[in-house]
Amino acid sequence: MSVVLDGKAIAITGNCGVEEAEALMSLLQGNPDASVDVSAAGSVHTALWQVLMALSPRVVGHPLDPFICQWIMPLMRDVHDRNMAT
Amino acid sequence: MDELMAQFIVEARDLVQGAIDDLLALETESLDVARLDSAFRAVHTLKGSTGLFDLPALHSALHKAEDNLGHVRAGTASLDAPQIDALIAVLEWIDQCVDDLEGGGVVSLQRLERAGPLEAALGVDIETVADGLPPGGAGSIAWALALAARIGGTATVALRYHPHTECFFSGDDPIALLSRMPGLIHLSVEPRAPWPTPDLFDPFRSNLAFEALSAAPLGDVEAIFRLVPDQVEIVPLGAAAVSPPAKPVADDTKTVAMRGLRVDPARIDALLDLVGELMTTKNGLAGLAAATSVLPGGAEISRSIAVAQKDLDRLTGALYGGVLQTRMIPVGQAFRRLPRMVRDLSRRLGKPTDLVIEGDTIEADKSIVDELFEPLLHLMRNGMDHGIESAAERFEAGKPATAKLALQVAREGDHIIVSLSDDGRGINPEHIRAAAIAKGLVSGDRAAALDDREVLDLLFAAGFSTAANVSDLSGRGVGLDAVRTEVARLGGTVSISSRPGLGTTTALRLPVGFAMTQLLIVSVGAERYGLPMQAVVETVRVSHHSVTPIRDNRAFVLRDGTIPLLLLGDLLGLPNTGPSGEMTVLILAIAEQRVGIIVDAIAERIETITRPLGGLLTGMPGIAGTTVLGNGQVLLVLDMAELIG
Numbered sequence: 001m002s003v004v005l006d007g008k009a010i011a012i013t014g015n016c017g018v019e020e021a022e023a024l025m026s027l028l029q030g031n032p033d034a035s036v037d038v039s040a041a042g043s044v045h046t047a048l049w050q051v052l053m054a055l056s057p058r059v060v061g062h063p064l065d066p067f068i069c070q071w072i073m074p075l076m077r078d079v080h081d082r083n084m085a086t
Numbered sequence: 087m088d089e090l091m092a093q094f095i096v097e098a099r100d101l102v103q104g105a106i107d108d109l110l111a112l113e114t115e116s117l118d119v120a121r122l123d124s125a126f127r128a129v130h131t132l133k134g135s136t137g138l139f140d141l142p143a144l145h146s147a148l149h150k151a152e153d154n155l156g157h158v159r160a161g162t163a164s165l166d167a168p169q170i171d172a173l174i175a176v177l178e179w180i181d182q183c184v185d186d187l188e189g190g191g192v193v194s195l196q197r198l199e200r201a202g203p204l205e206a207a208l209g210v211d212i213e214t215v216a217d218g219l220p221p222g223g224a225g226s227i228a229w230a231l232a233l234a235a236r237i238g239g240t241a242t243v244a245l246r247y248h249p250h251t252e253c254f255f256s257g258d259d260p261i262a263l264l265s266r267m268p269g270l271i272h273l274s275v276e277p278r279a280p281w282p283t284p285d286l287f288d289p290f291r292s293n294l295a296f297e298a299l300s301a302a303p304l305g306d307v308e309a310i311f312r313l314v315p316d317q318v319e320i321v322p323l324g325a326a327a328v329s330p331p332a333k334p335v336a337d338d339t340k341t342v343a344m345r346g347l348r349v350d351p352a353r354i355d356a357l358l359d360l361v362g363e364l365m366t367t368k369n370g371l372a373g374l375a376a377a378t379s380v381l382p383g384g385a386e387i388s389r390s391i392a393v394a395q396k397d398l399d400r401l402t403g404a405l406y407g408g409v410l411q412t413r414m415i416p417v418g419q420a421f422r423r424l425p426r427m428v429r430d431l432s433r434r435l436g437k438p439t440d441l442v443i444e445g446d447t448i449e450a451d452k453s454i455v456d457e458l459f460e461p462l463l464h465l466m467r468n469g470m471d472h473g474i475e476s477a478a479e480r481f482e483a484g485k486p487a488t489a490k491l492a493l494q495v496a497r498e499g500d501h502i503i504v505s506l507s508d509d510g511r512g513i514n515p516e517h518i519r520a521a522a523i524a525k526g527l528v529s530g531d532r533a534a535a536l537d538d539r540e541v542l543d544l545l546f547a548a549g550f551s552t553a554a555n556v557s558d559l560s561g562r563g564v565g566l567d568a569v570r571t572e573v574a575r576l577g578g579t580v581s582i583s584s585r586p587g588l589g590t591t592t593a594l595r596l597p598v599g600f601a602m603t604q605l606l607i608v609s610v611g612a613e614r615y616g617l618p619m620q621a622v623v624e625t626v627r628v629s630h631h632s633v634t635p636i637r638d639n640r641a642f643v644l645r646d647g648t649i650p651l652l653l654l655g656d657l658l659g660l661p662n663t664g665p666s667g668e669m670t671v672l673i674l675a676i677a678e679q680r681v682g683i684i685v686d687a688i689a690e691r692i693e694t695i696t697r698p699l700g701g702l703l704t705g706m707p708g709i710a711g712t713t714v715l716g717n718g719q720v721l722l723v724l725d726m727a728e729l730i731g
Contacts, residue, residue, distance in 0.1 A: 045259050050289065051289050054293075067264075
């Protein structure tokens with residue numbers, strides 16, 4: 001539904017279509033230290049996940065979608081950890 | 087010969103055979119990806135193995151073959167009939183080279199000279215034509231195998247998904263697609279190109295490359311990605327994981343060797359002989375128990391011996407079964423070269439023929455299976471040469487243009503029946519009669535007196551050949567008599583039946599192996615014979631008053647049915663004692679019919695190994711084999727079906 005900056009964290013909530021990728025990107029570019037909270041995320045388009053991979057912020061929360069929880073979240077953590085290590 | 091070469095020879099034959107089987111299958115099922123992969127892997131492994139030895143000609147030809155198959159897999163070349171022929175020709179040539187290597191350690195010069203033309207037949211170098219294909223791109227499955235090897239587990243399908251850069255614009259959502267993938271056991275993602283600096287990054291262009299493994303059936307995975315076929319590579323893993331071509335060759339050989347243990351059959355035979363002797367010794371304990379029981383105070387010892395014998399009985403039985411199991415192989419191993427023979431012959435003769443094989447997983451002793459190929463090959467040639475009509479003749483007869491050869495195997499007790507049927511013109515008994523008289527095999531009177539079945543049997547007489555013109559196939563002076571001799575040597579029989587206009591069936595009846603049989607020892611006069619217990623349904627006492635003569639035969643009523651009675655002495659050609667008083671009758675079930683066999687007495691039951699007849703006794707009708715009794719006496723074991731039939 002939306003990508004909003006809430007204090008120190010960016011929250012992705014509800015279902016997000018491809019068009020919201022740009023909003024997510026500019027929020028992350030403006031707040032490079034912000035973490036991204038996906039605990040209220042619904043169905044999120046690949047383009048947004050790609051933004052998270054490219055910019056590798058810290059991604060937190062356990063989304064409801066079991067596929068995202070099991071397969072995508074580990075990828076996000078991987079990317080983030082690798083980014084921190086370099 | 088060094089060990090490595092010996093192993094190469096064994097494996098090369100398997101690989102050649104496997105690849106040819108795959109190619110033949112691909113000829114009919116052109117889209118069978120698994121077959122294509124399997125052929126590719128076999129050729130690849132072969133190529134790698136030849137690299138271990140000084141065999142540059144083989145290596146080069148295989149390299150070419152591998153390239154061609156690689157292009158087919160990549161979709162940049164097609165696999166048409168001439169290409170399959172060329173590939174098979176190379177593989178058969180490799181097979182012959184391996185024969186040379188086994189025989190003399192080197193490939194003969196004449197053989198090596200054929201490498202050039204064979205390689206040329208594989209066609210122009212497609213690689214130059216298909217220039218521009220990304221290296222290690224579509225054709226290679228190395229990534230899939232590496233992925234499977236890294237993750238392990240039970241993956242059946244590997245997937246590589248590179249969404250188009252513009253895919254977001256066309257409404258694709260790759261992760262949503264992946265989330266529908268069944269049986270997912272691994273998913274990873276990498277950027278296709280390194281991420282650009284944030285200011286240059288376009289969030290609406292995909293830069294993702296996914297790799298996944300699934301345990302779901304190939305078809306289910308393919309179904310999910312059917313709308314993006316150009317963006318995915320789906321590789322069925324199956325056997326692929328066993329011999330990954332990406333690994334160094336030496337590892338390949340190791341992997342193959344680890345799958346099973348190759349044992350010299352002579353060692354197993356030595357074990358089998360020992361088990362046989364152990365059984366003979368064990369059977370001797372019965373006599374010992376009987377002898378002790380009559381000694382003063384011997385009853386106790388006798389009982390102990392009997393108990394020990396029981397235990398030994400069980401253990402030797404299990405041991406014997408175990409040893410025999412190691413010798414059992416599927417009969418299909420003898421058939422492996424037949425499909426390409428049929429294919430080859432059907433082309434040369436211009437008679438399109440399908441070979442259908444059934445029951446090839448039925449197992450029989452290696453000694454039987456190993457010897458099965460030659461007689462079958464001969465029968466097959468005969469069938470295709472003489473039995474199956476030309477396409478024109480078939481058309482005239484209203485038959486399908488493609489003839490059918492059916493090779494069926496069935497298990498019947500201790501025997502296997504291997505039958506080869508064609509749907510050809512059948513055999514006209516009159517022709518056989520006339521030919522047999524013309525060749526002086528039988529006199530005119532004698533021939534007229536034979537019934538049709540006996541006439542067909544004349545086909546097995548030495549030197550019989552009915553084909554008007556001798557072809558290069560089956561009319562090579564080796565007749566069906568050679569088949570009969572060969573089969574008899576294996577302790578089997580061969581029979582032929584035919585329906586004119588409809589086809590001919592030749593059936594080989596062969597023992598499954600050295601049979602460990604429960605034998606009933608019966609006596610007729612002074613003679614003792616072993617009868618397999620398996621055929622015996624029950625034993626009854628019959629008064630000779632209740633026997634009804636029916637012409638030359640006898641029968642009696644047992645409960646609800648009339649059962650024909652035969653005298654074992656008569657069947658064996660022994661002096662006739664004639665039934666009198668109370669008779670001991672064994673009721674046998676043969677070919678689903680009950681028959682009563684009159685014997686003088688039933689002595690005992692033993693369990694033993696029946697050896698096929700050898701030497702002078704070979705082919706003696708009605709005798710299944712011999713066995714040695716505890717006291718060293720040799721006992722003839724009867725084959726009741728043959729004796730009565």
